[in-house]
Amino acid sequence: GNSVTQMEGPVTLSEEAFLTINCTYTATGYPSLFWYVQYPGEGLQLLLKATKADDKGSNKGFEATYRKETTSFHLEKGSVQVSDSAVYFCALSRMDSSYKLIFGSGTRLLVRP
Amino acid sequence: EAGVAQSPRYKIIEKRQSVAFWCNPISGHATLYWYQQILGQGPKLLIQFQNNGVVDDSQLPKDRFSAERLKGVDSTLKIQPAKLEDSAVYLCASRGTGELFFGEGSRLTVL
Numbered sequence: 335g336n337s338v339t340q341m342e343g344p345v346t347l348s349e350e351a352f353l354t355i356n357c358t359y360t361a362t363g364y365p366s367l368f369w370y371v372q373y374p375g376e377g378l379q380l381l382l383k384a385t386k387a388d389d390k391g392s393n394k395g396f397e398a399t400y401r402k403e404t405t406s407f408h409l410e411k412g413s414v415q416v417s418d419s420a421v422y423f424c425a426l427s428r429m430d431s432s433y434k435l436i437f438g439s440g441t442r443l444l445v446r447p
Numbered sequence: 448e449a450g451v452a453q454s455p456r457y458k459i460i461e462k463r464q465s466v467a468f469w470c471n472p473i474s475g476h477a478t479l480y481w482y483q484q485i486l487g488q489g490p491k492l493l494i495q496f497q498n499n500g501v502v503d504d505s506q507l508p509k510d511r512f513s514a515e516r517l518k519g520v521d522s523t524l525k526i527q528p529a530k531l532e533d534s535a536v537y538l539c540a541s542r543g544t545g546e547l548f549f550g551e552g553s554r555l556t557v558l
Contacts, residue, residue, distance in 0.1 A: 338489070377451075378490070378538065378549040423489055433478070434503065435547060437489030 336361045340424050340438035347414055347445050355409040355441045357398075357424035365426040367391075367400050367407040368435065372421045381409075381422070414445045449473065451550035453539050459556045465527035468553045472521070472541030478502075480547065481514055481524050482538040490538055496522065529557045 341356040359367065369381040369391070382391030387402035396411045407424060424438040452471040460466050472479050477498050482490035493512065495502040498519035507514065511530070516522040526533055536552040 375551075377551040378540075380546050383546075425489075433542060433547075434480075434492055434495060435490075437491070439487065439489045 336365065336426060336436050338424050338426055338436055338438035340441050343440075343442040345441060345443050347443070349416055349445055349447055350413045353409070353411040353414045353418075353443070355422055355443070357407045357409065357438060359405050359407065359424075359426050361426055363428065364402075365428055367398070368425040368427065369396070369398055369407070369409050370423040370425060370437075372423065372440075374420070378423065414443070416445045416447055419443055419445045451539055451541050451548050453550035453553050455553060456551065457554050459558065460529055461558050462531055463528040465525065466529055466555060468524045468537050470522045470524070470539030470550060472539070473543070473548055476541035476543045476548075477519070478542040479516055479522050480540040480542075481522070482540065484536045484538055484552070486535070493524070526555075529555075531557050533557050
């Protein structure tokens with residue numbers, strides 16, 4: 335079946351450090367891949383997405399590249415800020431009429447000043 | 448544009464009691480989802496509606512959970528009777544033709 339595996343957190347970084355959160359997936363066919371972010375006390379928000387192999391999604395300084403050969407979609411940011419502290423979820427979905435998101439377990443990021 | 452509205456935000460009940468959560472999706476969104484997010488885990492789909500019809504309820508524990516979307520707009524998720532393991536955040540999401548939009552969730556604590 336389809337599944338998503340994320341690195342466990344929490345990930346603790348100092349401001350301006352480089353961030354990588356690993357995400358790998360198992361899926362039949364060619365799913366679309368997503369990163370969602372959940373800030374404290376708020377709902378899930380779409381951060382970025384990629385719909386086919388080698389696509390790079392980017393938003394707010396975050397990037398992730400859809401790697402079909404390694405079935406990965408790692409999230410990166412060159413210089414994190416305290417305001418990036420949140421829980422990040424990797425997810426996949428078939429891009430058909432059902433459009434169901436399957437989430438990883440989430441990775442909490444703490445950025446210290 | 449108004450987002451997905453959910454209520455109540457917080458609910459504490461004792462086991463074997465019942466509870467209901469309400470969701471009002473973004474106007475015009477035909478697809479509505481209910482997800483369960485247990486602490487430390489990612490959201491898990493419980494049920495998906497297309498207008499007022501059920502598309503997928505394979506993960507819904509039907510002996511205690513029920514959901515409806517009368518008139519194809521807002522939706523209610525009910526748990527009766529609740530168990531300790533139902534403690535979670537219940538997320539509602541809606542979709543038009545693009546991405547999913549999530550509400551802030553309803554946090555349930557079962558004592």
